[in-house]
Amino acid sequence: MAVKCGNNTIMLERPVHIINAACIVGQKEKEGPLGQYFDRFEEDDFNMDTWEQAEARFVEETYRKLLSETSGINEAGVDCIFGGDLLNQCMASAIGVKKSGRPYLGLFGACSTMTESMLVGSLTVDGGGAKNVVCITSSHFCSAEKQFRFPLELGSQRVPSSQWTVTGSGAVLLSSEGEGPRITCVTPGVICDYNVTDTNNMGAGMAPAAASTIMTHLADTGRSPDYYDMVVTGDLGSIGHALCKDILKLHDVNVTDGLYKDCGMLIFKPEQETCSGGSGCGCCASVFSAYLYRLLKEKKINKLLLVATGALMSPVSAKQGEPILGVAHAVAIEN
Amino acid sequence: MESDNLTKLDDKKYEWMQKKRNQKSSLLKNCVMAFLFGGGFCVIAQGYKHFITSGIGVKFLGELDEAAVSAHVALFMVFLGALLTALNVYDDIGKHAGAGSVVPITGFANSVVSPAMEFRSEGHILGVGAQMFVVAGPVIVYGTFASVIVGLIYYLVSRG
Secondary structure, X not given: OOEEEOOOEEEOOOOOEEEEEEEEEEHHHHXXXXXXXXXXXXXXXXXXXXXHHHHHHHHHHHHHHHHHOOOOOOHHHOOEEEEEOOOHHHHHHHHHHHHHOOOEEEOOEOEOHHHHHHXXXXXXHHOOOOOEEEEEEEEOHHHHHHHHOOOOXXXXXXXXXXXXXXXXXXXXXXXOOOOOOEEEEEEOOOOEOOOOOOOOOHHHHHHHHHHHHHHHHHHHHOOOHHHOOEEEEOOOHHHHHHHHHHHHHHOOOOOOOOOEEEHHHHHOOHHHOOOOOEEOHHHHHHHHHHHHHHHHHOOOOOEEEEXXXXXXXXXXXXXXXXXXXXXXXXXXXXX | OOOOOOOOOOHHHHHHHHHHHOOOOOHHHHHHHHHXXXXXXXXXXXXXXXXXXXXXXXXXXXOXXXXXXXXXXXXXXXXHHHHHHHOOOHHHHHHHHOHHHHOOHHHHHHHHHHHHHHHHXXXXXXXXXXXXXXXXXXXXXXXXXXXXXXXXXHHHHHHO
16 A cells, blocks of 8 residues: 655555556647657547537547557546546546546546546556546647637737647556556645736746755655656746746756656647647646657657646636646556 | 644745746737737728728719718627627637737627626526626716716816
């Protein structure tokens, strides 16, 4: 069973393998730098009537894809699904997994939900309460814009610090048996508030949380950053990535650009007019499922610290002048 | 009490760090683009005004007085804004034009039509009907309010 290590980190004792990962993304993501790794994309939103339905369909199809591509497991073999998205009351995840007939636990950690679900999922498997769990998250550019910003057809300009919500869904299958990279320890993050109120600068809102969780993880485990082949934050975008590095440096933790990457920067190229980079629950989910998981499987990297970051805000909190609260959860994945 | 382990970071220091890293849009470029696109809309409106007050226009609409001409032009521009929004073009113009496509009356049409389209999936009453003025509403409310204040001041000043 898992044991607490240091302040917040939890070491897993039993093996929890990521035995498979799957994702489906939209057209723009397919056209990005990681296009070759996305083996399935949707250009017409599955021809659904609404964007919310489209996002739910992304979840449903990704779940199906994950199970169909994993040998030796059928629908009934999944003990629990941990999922979440950005829409009110996690609407897309609930609709997306309703046909699965498996227990579902909805999680909300904004864009940090992917590692949050992997964290909770891995602890459940480690505790022996489940053998196989699915962790799945999604986001959709249009449904997120509708909920958090302005109508799509409104002729407004984007600010350079804003981010572009990734359309897509990613899922991983965690199992106590089988092969694949292992989740070895997890560090849930504390909420960081540095009075950032600009909703067009989420990267700045989340960067302290990312730095805080990384530092806690390193202190708790006694590791230095170069213990890992790659440290990847969720979706800070270019400004948040730079700020996170600044904060780490301020606290004498030095990470190089080669070691420290950000999913929001990996998924889009600057020419795609996505301003500071990608965001959304689907960002970290798709980048990990398609790209990072493959690097681990092919042993191109052997130790990865995945730190998805979330801005815990709602349209109401923003309008009432509440600052953007950042949170980040770290999951260490090793071969 | 510190809520996290970032002992060397506080709100003030972080604000300064953000300023250093922030990227701003180019003011000069935005102004030039707004001028060109905003001016472009005005040229279109002026062209339409010429059209309805000369030759063929007069044949169709008859001689119009000045108030009717202004109303005609405004109607035409609102229609144009709504049409371009529905055709999925206005947001692309807005990306480059900025204030140049927000300030003219076409921008007002865009701010009403775009939420109407966006919330169509939530029904005609609670979707389109209730959300249509979500962007334009404040402009109407405070525009009306400001006109009342100005009217009051005008009344008091003209009496004295």
